[in-house]
Each structure stands twice: as C-alpha cells, then as structure tokens.
Amino acid sequence: MNLFNTIFIGLKEIWAHKFRSLLTMFGIVLGVASLVGMSALIKGMENGMRESMVAMGGADKVRLETQPVPAYQDHLADQAPGRTIRDVHALRKGAPLLRTVAPQMSIDALLTRGEKRCDPSECVGVWAESLDIDLHTIAHGRFFTQIDEERANPVCVIGTAVRDALFGRPEELGYEVIPIGEIIQINDQPFTIVGMFTQYMSEQEAKEREIARTTPKTSGSEDSGPKRQKGWGGRGGWAFTRKNLTVYIPLNTAWVRFRAAGDKDGIPDPRLSDIDLKVHDLEKMETALQQARNVLLVTHNGIEDFTFETQENQIESINKQIRNARLSGGIIAGISLLVGGIGIMNIMLASINERIREIGTCKAIGATGLEIFIQIIVESVALSIVGALLGLLASGALVKMLAILSPMSNSPVVTWQAEVIAVAFSAGVGIIAGLFPAFKAASLSPIQALRYE
C-alpha cells in the first residue's frame, strides 16, 4: 500500500467531517499560533535588547562605579577620593590588560540657540577614547584636537537629536542642516560646533526610513498640520534617542569652564562622573579587572569605594529574561498543543468506533494490521498538520496584532525556526495522539469488526 493513497484516504476522511475536523484542529491551531507568536515576540524583545546593548557601548564595556565604602572601612568614608583623573592616569600606566580608559565629566547642561533650547541626555567632557567606548561615529566635521583639550577650547560635538532641537528636523525643513561652525550656548557659554555624530537608529527604524525615502509622498494634506514631536518612548527605542541627544566637549573644557568654578556652594568638584574601560581580551576580563582593582586600591589609599559593572552582568540578565520568557511561553504553547493532541486522540477514537465495520471490511479484503495502523496514524497526523498550517496563518495575524501593541523597537519577528518547530511538534503530537486509536483499530479482529452493528 503506498503512502500517497493512505494520505488521500486520510484527507478524505477529514473532509467528510469538515466541521468536526475543524473543531478538533482548533487546539493545534491555537497551540501553533501561540508558539509562533510567542517566539516572535521574544525574538523581537531579544533584538531590541541587543541593539540597545550595542547602542550603550557594546558588550566589552566596563564601567567603574562608585560604591559606599565597605563596613569595615566606614571610619574612612570621608577620605574616599571618588573617581578622579589620577585613577585614569594610574590605570593607563599600571593596568596594561586594559585597552582603553575613558574619563568622563558630565555637566548638568542646558543648550540654547536663540529661542530654541535642548535638554541633552548627557553633556560630558571627554577624551577621544570615549568615541571608542560609547561606539560613537562622527559623520560631519571633526573631533577635538590636542589643542582643544589643552586650551579648554569652547567646542562641542553634538548628536543629531540636539541638531534637530536647535536647528530643526530634516523632516520638517525638507533639507538637512549640518551646523558645523555654528555657535550654541551651553549653560550660557558660547560653544562652536565642530562635529556631529551620525544618526543612531535601530535596524527597524533604518528600514522604515529607507522605505519612507524611496516611496514618494502621496499628498501634502497630511503634512499640513504641525509636526508632532515624538517622545523618548517613540520610534527607535530610548537607547537610540538617548544616544542621539549626546553633547561632547573636551574634558579639560568641562573642568575649566564648568567644574572648576564650583557648584552652587562654590566648591570645585574634580571628581569624574564616569570612567569607562575596555579590556584587550574578553576572555581575560577577570584578570584585567583584578589588575585595575589593584591599581585603584593604590590611588584610593586602600579605600574600596569603587566597583566594576560589566555589561556581561547585563547580558546575563537579558539572556536570563529571554530564557525565562521562552520557557514560560513554550510551556503555555506546549500545554495548548497537548490539549489539541488529546482532542485529536478523542476524535480518532470516536472515528474508529464509527468505522469498525469499514475497518473490518478493509481487513477482509486484505489490509494488514500494519496498514490499518498507518492509515489511522496518517489521519491523525494529517489532522494535526492541517491544523498546524492553519495555525501558521493564524500566527501571521496574531503577530500583526502584537506588532501594533508592542513598542516599535521590540516589534515581533517571526523566525522560520519557530515555524518549523511548531509544525514538527504538532506532527509529533499527531503521531502520539494517533498511536492508541491506531493500535486499537489495527488489533481489531476482522470477524468481530464485520459483525459489529
């Protein structure tokens, strides 16, 4: 008996009971749809997290953080020096396993240009190393020179969102402003813009922009109203918005022009707001950090008021979240498929009970037990696979709906792996659900089956 005929007869059997088969398949449809939808959602989440991760400086970035001194050093708390430029120099000399040490001194800044103002996500004094640490790329103009640093020149490099706020968005103006050489006020001090970063965006947003650029605008009517400013939660995700709102000034400028003058109490604050490190070799992260710790214990007079925060911890926690989401989603979808399988088994049992005489006839005219067994299994698998295919269609709709509900940067991504797994799993469920009914049908005695009323 060839398989084609078996499948043909199986499908015929399903088609003969359309409504019943549809109801039976529904469990599988839901199971597959939820499995694919769930995995798409998690994939989207994962993509969003990974992109944000890179936007924040990549996996090998280590932050040197301050922490309250440990209890046994409590009496030395007032002597804790915090992060200073001394640490940076010491680390550069004394910790060769570190590739980059980048100091940052942040300014609580407000940018103005005429009537326009901008509240940047960060306005920091930096060295060139920060470009590498924070993965910034300069698209226009230049970065700071040694002379800018030494003379504490009032120059700055801005992100595109700062340009948008102070000079206007390209979407509104119709052309892109490249404000190199323009002067803006940082906390009422005039600064010359010498460079601008590229526009950072998620892959999703990049794709959308590309589409928007290539497709001509349909009509002007929808553009007539005032443009609505999208907040941080909008397109591209907060990590990208934040990165685009960066203002860099030379470190020395930050110190001389803002910090040295003192805060509102008139006390100059030489502490750095951030020291970022990158190691040569991710494999030797532990050793490198130990080395850095040893150096810092010297500059900090043995006071442990610092700690290292690696992105690894964050990646770990992201991975953990994804694993958990996958596991719980998988369990839910699995239960749904299981219930679907029980439905199939139930209907197959009912179906063979109805067809006992038919099975008896088939056996009388020469079907072996194995052929009957395969027939029932094929019917059960056909039910589950047709259900799974319907489930894939349903998952398409489900994912579209989820895409509307979820933030753009995390928009769900349907992976073929998930689809294949879902269909394969349903087929497996179909086989398992068919086993018992098939065995029952195959072991029917033809005499009993023919006599059955």
Added chain:
Amino acid sequence: MALLELRNVSKIYHTGGEEIRALDDVTLDLHQGDFISIIGPSGSGKSTLMHVLGCLDSPTRGEVVLDGVDISKATTSQLARIRNRTIGFVFQSFNLLPKLNVLQNVELPMVYAGLGGKARHERAVKALEMVELGHRLKNRPNQLSGGQQQRVAIARALVNDPKIILADEPTGNLDTHTGEVILNLFRELSTQGRTVILVTHNPEIAAVTPRRIEIRNGKVAEKVDPRLAGFTPSTP
C-alpha cells in the same frame, strides 16, 4: 488436488468454563470451479466455517490447506495477504466504504496488493464493466440501488482475480428479482473456473448450487444435487 482442503478441523470456543465446539472435526474438499452453498440455521457453526474457509480465522485443531500450503498456523498478516490475493468477499450488507466512490471502492483491494495507479484504474474499470456498472464510476455507494451496490461489491471481490469467491448471504438485502440476477452472476463466475461459496440460511437459494454443504452442531453433511451437477464442471 483440491483447491482448499479442511482436514479434521475443529474450532473450539471457551465461554465461562464451557466448551463450545463450533466446528467439530470437519473434513472438506473444495475444488476449482465448484459452486457450493453452505447452509445451516444460526448457531450451527455456519459462520465459523465461513471464517475458516475465508481465512479470517485459524482453526483450533486440524489443517487448512490452500493450494497445497497449510495455512492453519499462519499469522494474521499472512492471512491478510492470502485473503487479498486468493479470496473475494461479498457481504450481505455490501460493506462498501461510503466515503469512496465506486471506482475507488473497487480499487481498494489492489491498493492493498500494492498495484500502481494506472493498473488499478484499468482493472477496476474492467471489473465494473463486467458487472455492467462501467457508467457509474464516480458515484458514491449511497447513490446506487442495492443490486448495483452488490454488483460493485462483486467487482471489488473479483478485481484481484481470486480463486475463491466467498459470499455471505449475498441476496439477503435484495428483492427476489435482483437476488436472481446476483445469483446468476455467481453461477457465471463458477463456470469461468472460480470456486464460489454461498453462505445462506435460505434453502431456496441453496437450491441453485449443485453442491450443498449442510452444517448442524459443528458437523457437516454433504449433498450433491444430481439435477444441477451438470451445470458446473465438477471434480475433475
């Protein structure tokens, strides 16, 4: 040599500690081209004899020799293969598969025999033309009359060219006239050299066959009707 021999065949059932001898030491020879009826009241062991002859069941004791091969110890799937190739069944209630059309019903035994699609189609059409149903290939069984359904069933029984046709009350669900048509068809088949076995409880139907086997309490008594014996090529 006989086509099908039963040698001291017994079939014994045990129900509640009681021993029921459905077949009791039956010895029987069936030859090629025989037209035989098996007659007996219900409970006589008639069905059991039919099952053993039709290779649906194995005897408890004794030998069943088909074409010189003892099949009394064959496994169920070996029996299925034998049924498929050497025995054609015709049932009282036709037993056509309701979801398949006439052609597919007739093709089914060949599907189990592993024939290719083209050969199946040709042979099924030929068999259906033989029973004069060549024009109803695409109909469902429930669109046919009882007599037509039974002819489809006969076509199905014939399509693997079996040596034995086993018909269990083939006219039981048909009116007298249609019944006669069907019986004539069987007579024709036996003249073509097939062994046709009619199982019935009706003496009138049994009367059309030259050889009659009566069964009572598991024992057989054979009668040959001298008037009808000339109709069929009997024992060579």
